[in-house]
Amino acid sequence: MKEIILMAHVLFGVACLIASVWVFVDTLNLSEANQCRIRKMSRLAAAAMWLAFLVGGYWYVNFYKPDKAIILKGPWPFAHDFFMESKEHLVIMLLLLVTYLPIVTAGNLVANKDARRVVLWVAGLIVLLALIMEGNGAVIAMGVKAGLLAR
Amino acid sequence: MENTNLSKHTVSFGLSLVLASVINGLLVIAKESSPAVQAGMQKMTGHHWITHSIAIVVIFAVGGWLFGRANGGQGVQMSASRLLAILVRGVVISGLLIVGFYLIGD
Numbered sequence: 001m002k003e004i005i006l007m008a009h010v011l012f013g014v015a016c017l018i019a020s021v022w023v024f025v026d027t028l029n030l031s032e033a034n035q036c037r038i039r040k041m042s043r044l045a046a047a048a049m050w051l052a053f054l055v056g057g058y059w060y061v062n063f064y065k066p067d068k069a070i071i072l073k074g075p076w077p078f079a080h081d082f083f084m085e086s087k088e089h090l091v092i093m094l095l096l097l098v099t100y101l102p103i104v105t106a107g108n109l110v111a112n113k114d115a116r117r118v119v120l121w122v123a124g125l126i127v128l129l130a131l132i133m134e135g136n137g138a139v140i141a142m143g144v145k146a147g148l149l150a151r
Numbered sequence: 152m153e154n155t156n157l158s159k160h161t162v163s164f165g166l167s168l169v170l171a172s173v174i175n176g177l178l179v180i181a182k183e184s185s186p187a188v189q190a191g192m193q194k195m196t197g198h199h200w201i202t203h204s205i206a207i208v209v210i211f212a213v214g215g216w217l218f219g220r221a222n223g224g225q226g227v228q229m230s231a232s233r234l235l236a237i238l239v240r241g242v243v244i245s246g247l248l249i250v251g252f253y254l255i256g257d
Binding site for chain 2 (some may be wrong): 060081083086089093094095096100103104106118121122125
């Protein structure tokens, strides 16, 4: 069950990342035809991110402690000290950015160049932060693996 | 007052996002530097991170609502360039606060 929760966290995180890339690319190629899709994809990104956050948060609060002990006793203590500690707080910023995205895409993007610029910047920041989160998650998983192998 | 093409909510929640992000970074430093702050946050919900997350999301929601009520309900007026300058700098500085703290300060 613990593993399924963790994989669901990753799955929803990747879904958020893909939806945000979609919003970015569709906004670069904006027309009346894809404006509705941009709104739907920005809502999908927000929904996926909230699910990733809630599932990941549940796992972190309830199941992370044994993994943390393995990491700290292993050869990669920085996987917790830096990567997990920064991830658990940077992800809150990511959550806010993704929640903000549907607010920006709600307007008429075809007629409003300024709103388009804001969408591109926000979607770009989301993609960048989401990739950093994925990278941090990979280092944390490697920290556990290195800790187990060193036993 | 600057002319704006942005909606009231785009500006108000954009500013609120920056405010909440900066407070997020400062709260990390406060709770990691002060065991009393962390213990207080732990006591509120059972885990300091849950309290932290709820506080930041509430600040974002309330901040967006308050910025939207400025100027007699018209919201804060701002150009897209100015909003983006504040938003991008705010997010980058907040991220650096968190990363920098765990890299150097902790």
